[in-house]
Amino acid sequence: MDLINDYRNSELILALAKQIKAEAATLSRPINIMEICGGHTHSIMKFALGELVEGVVNFIHGPGCPVCIMPVSRIDEACELASMQGVIFCTLADMLRVPGSHTSLLKLRGLGHDIRALYTPLDALKIARQNPDKNVIFFAIGFETTTPMSAVIIQKALDEGVKNLYFHINHVTVPAPLRAIMADKNVNIDGFLGPSHVSVIVGSNAYKELALEFKRPIAISGFEPVDVMASVLNLIRQHKRASFEVFNEYKRAVSAQGNVKAKELVAKYMRPCTFEWRGLGEIDDSGLCLKDEYVSIDARRVFALQKEQATKEAKACICGQILRGVSKPPECALFAKACTPNSPVGACMVSSEGACAAYYKYQRRGA
Amino acid sequence: MEALINSVIFEAFSEVGGEILKQANDSAILNLSSPLAFSTDSFVVSPLFFAGGDIGKIAACGTINDLAMVGARAKYLSCALILEEGLLLGTLKAVLASLASECAKAGVKVVCGDTKVLPRGKCDSMFINTSGVAEVLCEGVGVQSLKDGAKLLLSGDIGRHGAVVLSAREEFEISADLKSDCKSLLGVVMALIEAGVKPLCMRDATRGGLSAVLNELSRASGLGVVVREADIAISDEVLGICEIFGFEPFELANEGTFVLAVSPDDEQKALEVLRKFNPFAAYIGELSVRRSGVILQSRYGTQRFLEPPKGELLPRIC
Numbered sequence: 001m002d003l004i005n006d007y008r009n010s011e012l013i014l015a016l017a018k019q020i021k022a023e024a025a026t027l028s029r030p031i032n033i034m035e036i037c038g039g040h041t042h043s044i045m046k047f048a049l050g051e052l053v054e055g056v057v058n059f060i061h062g063p064g065c066p067v068c069i070m071p072v073s074r075i076d077e078a079c080e081l082a083s084m085q086g087v088i089f090c091t092l093a094d095m096l097r098v099p100g101s102h103t104s105l106l107k108l109r110g111l112g113h114d115i116r117a118l119y120t121p122l123d124a125l126k127i128a129r130q131n132p133d134k135n136v137i138f139f140a141i142g143f144e145t146t147t148p149m150s151a152v153i154i155q156k157a158l159d160e161g162v163k164n165l166y167f168h169i170n171h172v173t174v175p176a177p178l179r180a181i182m183a184d185k186n187v188n189i190d191g192f193l194g195p196s197h198v199s200v201i202v203g204s205n206a207y208k209e210l211a212l213e214f215k216r217p218i219a220i221s222g223f224e225p226v227d228v229m230a231s232v233l234n235l236i237r238q239h240k241r242a243s244f245e246v247f248n249e250y251k252r253a254v255s256a257q258g259n260v261k262a263k264e265l266v267a268k269y270m271r272p273c274t275f276e277w278r279g280l281g282e283i284d285d286s287g288l289c290l291k292d293e294y295v296s297i298d299a300r301r302v303f304a305l306q307k308e309q310a311t312k313e314a315k316a317c318i319c320g321q322i323l324r325g326v327s328k329p330p331e332c333a334l335f336a337k338a339c340t341p342n343s344p345v346g347a348c349m350v351s352s353e354g355a356c357a358a359y360y361k362y363q364r365r366g367a
Numbered sequence: 368m369e370a371l372i373n374s375v376i377f378e379a380f381s382e383v384g385g386e387i388l389k390q391a392n393d394s395a396i397l398n399l400s401s402p403l404a405f406s407t408d409s410f411v412v413s414p415l416f417f418a419g420g421d422i423g424k425i426a427a428c429g430t431i432n433d434l435a436m437v438g439a440r441a442k443y444l445s446c447a448l449i450l451e452e453g454l455l456l457g458t459l460k461a462v463l464a465s466l467a468s469e470c471a472k473a474g475v476k477v478v479c480g481d482t483k484v485l486p487r488g489k490c491d492s493m494f495i496n497t498s499g500v501a502e503v504l505c506e507g508v509g510v511q512s513l514k515d516g517a518k519l520l521l522s523g524d525i526g527r528h529g530a531v532v533l534s535a536r537e538e539f540e541i542s543a544d545l546k547s548d549c550k551s552l553l554g555v556v557m558a559l560i561e562a563g564v565k566p567l568c569m570r571d572a573t574r575g576g577l578s579a580v581l582n583e584l585s586r587a588s589g590l591g592v593v594v595r596e597a598d599i600a601i602s603d604e605v606l607g608i609c610e611i612f613g614f615e616p617f618e619l620a621n622e623g624t625f626v627l628a629v630s631p632d633d634e635q636k637a638l639e640v641l642r643k644f645n646p647f648a649a650y651i652g653e654l655s656v657r658r659s660g661v662i663l664q665s666r667y668g669t670q671r672f673l674e675p676p677k678g679e680l681l682p683r684i685c
């Protein structure tokens with residue numbers, strides 16, 4: 001089986017679209033499906049899948065982008081750490097471009113601070129080894145997918161006795177915000193596309209209770225168009241027969257239990273804590289932080305940060321509403337005007353997995 | 368330094384311009400008999416050697432190709448080297464030999480140059496700048512000639528150079544089949560002109576990939592571009608690497624693949640020539656006054672925009 005081309009097979013995609021439309025014909029209104037993960041938002045826009053199911057499926061974008069959900073306060077902390085003398089500040093992906101209250105990591109890099117966007121988190125360890133006279137701070141971000149990698153680096157650093165590598169942990173978990181969204185009365189969602197890579201780690205069982213408690217079906221879906229269409233079809237069928245199961249479409253990678261070893265490794269070094277989500281506010285046990293016994297490598301505690309920093313979000317930016325699934329990017333007054341990927345106002349336009357960036361990139365103008 | 372220049376650099380180019388270089392005058396005196404094309408480019412690539420090429424090959428082909436893209440045959444190149452202290456002599460020799468061999472193949476001479484050595488840490492092992500002058504064989508090739516209904520052809524499959532460099536940097540075990548497309552385009556462009564094709568415009572899809580080129584053509588002509596995804600060849604290896612990192616193959620760099628715009632009358636002839644050089648060459652779409660921007664049509668009939676790439680390519684984390 002060809003893991004890319006078969007899942008992009010146009011006949012299969014068209015057949016699924018036809019089936020979805022046929023199933024939806026008896027519904028009185030379009031079904032609202034939230035994709036939790038930014039990867040799905042991008043697939044849906046990149047393959048223009050919305051067009052295939054127009055009028056019957058309304059895709060709503062959820063909070064699943066690690067860059068977008070980062071509150072300004074944490075970006076300010078990053079900027080503060082990155083500006084310190086003798087520090088090499090490392091992070092991943094698009095984090096560099098997200099605006100904080102006063103500046104961004106990219107601007108600080110332009111001023112001469114040593115700030116690096118890593119290709120792989122393991123590079124943080126390499127950099128620490130190569131620069132024994134510097135303090136290397138790794139700003140760890142991401143959902144369950146990237147957390148085990150951070151745990152691996154912590155383990156390696158401790159085993160090797162690397163003394164100059166510190167961690168600023170900003171890992172978050174998927175089930176907690178999902179619960180918050182399901183419990184929100186203003187959010188009108190009929191079913192969820194469950195994340196693919198995250199679920200490889202957490203396992204499909206992680207969503208069972210949620211689906212039952214809130215009476216919403218969840219389909220764990222791969223990122224390819226055939227995956228997404230097959231999952232949507234399942235959600236419509238479940239919606240019609242009022243069943244609230246977790247359907248595992250991504251069986252080729254996701255098991256019921258998930259990756260137990262990875263979860264154990266994470267649990268060895270980190271514990272759940274409250275995390276302030278951009279757009280969703282503080283959610284108990286939705287984030288991870290280093291356990292107390294690892295205080296000596298915890299950047300937040302080793303380098304005393306100015307606690308009461310005044311943080312400010314750009315006023316007109318509606319990222320928060322978008323992450324809660326109540327608004328779509330074109331409804332923002334700044335979209336594609338004052339806010340573009342080259343000069344982003346909010347995080348949703350920065351991140352390659354953000355909803356605003358996806359709309360801008362693939363669907364900005366009427367075709 | 369003098370020894371380096373005399374024994375290593377002049378020696379490397381002895382067959383391709385040595386007689387002019389050795390005069391060691393402040394400037395080279397050249398003979399050209401037609402309108403002149405002139406281009407320059409600096410080359411920075413890490414790693415220096417990769418599957419299918421190296422920085423020397425790119426430095427020669429890059430400038431030869433830029434000149435070929437306006438219908439000109441490169442005759443003379445300059446070569447400026449910025450070397451990091453401690454660079455191995457063997458590495459330098461291998462790079463220069465590769466640069467010289469590409470020049471020999473294309474009948475180009477290296478006639479002037481410059482060498483600077485910087486302290487360790489001030490440059491990433493080596494940078495090369497080449498400038499070239501060329502005889503224009505076919506006038507009027509450029510964005511100014513683009514027009515409504517012009518046909519767009521692509522000379523081969525895309526994204527291989529970008530994918531190779533990326534995976535080399537990541538210490539990836541990649542399939543032996545995946546090689547950079549790095550090569551001189553002079554031969555194929557000459558063959559097009561000899562076959563009587565009148566190119567309206569040509570662009571090699573280097574940094575920013577196919578996506579950047581199509582957007583440049585659209586912007587410069589004020590016309591929309593519509594291309595079909597199914598006609599754009601992408602190897603499975605490139606697709607796989609894109610999936611892992613979350614990149615678009617349309618945004619990955621190429622070093623020997625170009626887009627050719629021709630009048631509808633020339634389409635068939637041009638495609639036949641391109642196919643002789645690369646079986647994956649294809650007609651991919653056209654320019655249209657009725658559309659704006661660059662539109663990619665999927666295999667199953669949906670459409671989306673192909674935006675120009677933004678900033679650095681960074682892998683996804685989700």
Ligand code: SF4
Nearest residue numbers: 317318332339346356
């Ligand atoms: S378009 Fe820009 S300002 Fe508006 S919500 Fe998106 S990121 Fe925020």
